[in-house]
Amino acid sequence: MAKALIGYLHSDQRVSPRLGLDNQRLRGRVAELETLVLRLQAENDRLRAAQATAELEAGILEAEMLPA
Template sequence: MAKALIGYMNSDLRTPHHLIAENARLRARVQELEQLVLSLKSENDTLVAAHTELLESSIQEMQPA
């Protein structure tokens, strides 16, 4: 049980400092990429809505009067 608890502590003296720094860098990069994915999803939704609106207006123009 003690080993499991030590594994979750940031101050574990058995973990080399370069691994701690690399882990922090990777976590920051993952967070950055997650934010990018959310941004791209939002942009994609906006583009899909605009394209759908354009298609609907084109269809309306093609209908006989």
């Protein structure tokens, strides 16, 4: 019965082929944007770690340069 309903729904003439293509295009775009977000988050994490390391090294250098 479920297969019959699925087949019926996919052949529903109320849903235009253009709407299906637009939906497919938008799903692809969402996937691209999700990938971009993940890449940017990873890059942001890397930059934060580099900044923290640089700040730590700068703090150590300043401490070494202070008179005793």
